[in-house]
Amino acid sequence: MPSNLFQNIALIQLIGRFNWTWVGMLVVDNDVGQQGAQIIRAGIERNGGCVAFLEKIHLSYSAQQIKRVVDVIKGSSISLIVLHSPEVHVKALLDAMFDDGITEKMFITSASFIITPGLFSKKAWKVLNGTIGLVASTTSMPGFEEFLLNLHPNASLTYPFIRLFWEKAFSCHWPDGKLDGVACTGQEGLGSEIAQLFETNDLSLTYQAYLAVYAYTHALHSLLGCPTVSEGYLNHGMCSNINDAQPWKVPISICSNSCRPGYRKVPLQGRPICCYNCVPCSMGEMTNYTDADECTRCSSDQWSNEERDRCIPRVLEFLSYDEPLGIMLVIMAVMLSVLTVCILIVFFKNQDTPIIKATNRELSYILLVSLIFCFLCCLVFIGQPSTFSCLLRQTFFSVAFSISISSVLAKTIMVILAFKATRLNSPLRKWLGPTIPRKVVGLCSMFQITICSVWLHRSPPFPMLNSETDSHKIIFECNEGQKLFFYMTLGFMGFLAMVSFLVAFLARNLPGSFNEAKLITFSMLVFCSVWISFIPAYLSTSGKYTVAVQIFAILASSAGLLSCIFLPKCYIILLRPEENSREFLSSSKKRIHFG
Structure with missing residues (x-):
């Protein structure tokens, strides 16, 4: 007989062939059923199917146990049941299923389930309607029918059961002192009775036994008659030893199953060394062979896959010009730069108009x-x-922003000085020239340049591959060196912005034409709000999104300065030119206070 493993594999392949992915399982309650259930279930799940339930059955089960199994079947939505059991164990279950109205389930049976006439009731046949089953292959056995025809009681010494068989087959008895009934004569013929007596129309089981016996006898014959290398079983060029022959399959006895790739062995405390648990490798580690004692850590530019059985390259991440986020930020930066250039051209062409002269055109x-x-x-x-680029990033940004904010601060100071110097004989009149604005911008810029110079000398930024932040990526970023210098530059810009905001806020209600104090107050409020929000966002992001957050803060704060300070002037210059005149500014009925 073939191993049960073959029919289990055949069941798995048959289920997969018809794409049955939602099945139930009934197995006989013994070792064979348990082993078969594990193999079949694993094969079904490996092929993408699911097992809704797995129930045990046995002819010794009580009515209550059978009723529980029937309830499980009835409560499931499956249409196919895999039946791995001899037929004798399911007779009562099939009758109970019919009584409970379960007749539309389809069964697929193993070869151990034999449809024997007269074994099942009519109820069971209705439940089994449509069943698909495995049957061992068979073919003719040379000389078998001749052997049966030659059976005779005279050969009783060779076949001791032939006399009993003869009595049953022909309903007679041998004359050994019994006088009742028909006596056997030995002349009865088997020719017309062979098909009925030996069921030669179905020799599947007999044929498997025939194959097993012939295989074993041929193996023994080859072992016993192996005088040369060219005959019999070979073992490294020599005849095998007959004492090594194993008539039956020796069962495997192990304490723990092998650990598959992606797992490592962990010895069980207090148990022999062959007893262990299999635990998956940690993230970033892998094993590509069975029964590994330790996992191997992947290199810094690689990471383990989900199965932990190989290392795969990490994705290199940085904010590039090719991705949507980078393209969007580039477009915004270029558009705002072009807009600023256009405003500068407008101011240059209208530099002699009152509104530009009144707001300190040099600043x-x-x-x-x-x-x-x-x-x-x-x-x-x-x-x-x-x-x-790493050296240029923060220094370029810090110096450019310091010049911008110091220019705003100088504008605010000049607004206050211009108002205070309107009084006769005021000593502040001598400060109304370009000296103070230039000194404010120059000193603030030089202080920021000094910080950046020390930064570049002591701990310059440099490019680095960061593999610690994200397990599946390598972040290509600029290491800012000592973070102290980065926060010093931000702190100085924040100090200038707060001073500008406070001074502009105090001067917001000063009288005078084209008073920019309110506009500067609002621009500094926008500026400070953006950068205060930037700090937690910068600290909570990583990789390319940290860079994107800083770029957005630069664009938003710069756009706030541009729109709050210059767009109102452009509105008057381009759309309301009649208000850009000395007569309009000196009119007592219309005095413009921007903001």
Whole structure:
């Protein structure tokens, strides 16, 4: 007989062939059923199917146990039941299923389930309607029918049961002192009775036994008659030893199953060394062979896959010009830079008009040029980091922003000085020239440049591959060196912004034409709000999103300065030119206070 493993594999392949992915299982309650159930279930799940239930059955089960199994079948939505059991164990279950109205389930049976006439009731036949089963293959056995025809009681010494068989087959008895009934004569013929007596129309089981006996006898014959290398079983060029022959399959006895790739062995405390548990490798580790004692850590540029059985390359991540986020930020930076250039051209062409003269055109030019650099410095943050770009990023940004904010501070100071110097004989009149604005912008810029110079000398930024932040990625980023210098530059810009905001807030209600104090107050409020929000966002993100957050803060704060300070002036210059005149400004009925 073939091993049960073959028919289990055949059941798995048959279920997969018809794409049955939702099945139930009934197995006989013994070792064979348990082993078969494990193999069949694993094969079904490996092929993508699911087992809704797995129930045991046995002819010794009580009515209550059978009723429980029937309830499980009835409560399931499956249409196919895998039946791995001899037929004798399911007779009562089939009758109970019919009584409970379960007749539309389809069965697929193993070869151990034999449809024997007269064994099942009519109820069971209705439940079994449509069943598909495995049957062992069979063919003719040379000389078998001749052997049966030659059976005779005279050969009783060779076949001791032939006399009993003869009595049953021909309903007679041998004359050994019994006088009742028909006596056997030995002349009865088997020719017409062979098919009925020996069921030669179905010799599947007999044929499997025939194959097993012939295989074993041929093996023994080869072992016993192996005088040369060319005959019999070979073992490294020699005849095998007949004493090594194993008539039956020796069962495997192990304490623990082998650990598959992706797992490592962990010895069980207090148990022999062959007893262990299999635990999966940690993230970033792998094993590609069975029964590994330790997992191997992947290299820094690789990471383990989900199965932990091989290392795969990590994804290299940085904010590039090719991805949507990088493209969007580039477009925004370029558009805002072009807008700033256009405003600078408008101011240059209208530099002799009252509104531009009244708002200190030299500081306006400096502020506009520094804002152009603020927008353009965002482009240095995008793309693959290099030594040059890492050195330029924060320093370029810090210096450009310091010039912008110091220009705003100088504008605010000049608004206050202009108002105070309107009195006759005021000593502040001598400070109304370009000296103070230039000194404020120059000193603030030089202080920021000094911080950046010390930063570049003591701990310059450099490109690095960060594999610690994200397990599946390698982040290509700029290491800022000592974070102290980065926060010092931000702190200095924040200090300038707060001073500008406070001074502008105090001067917001001063009288005078084209008073920019309210506009500067609002622009500094926007600026401070953006950068206060930037700090927690910067600390809570990683990788390319950290860079994107800083770029967004640069664009948002610079755009706030540009729109709050310059767009109202452009509105008057381009759309309301009649208000850009000395007569309109000196009119007592219309005095313009921007903001």
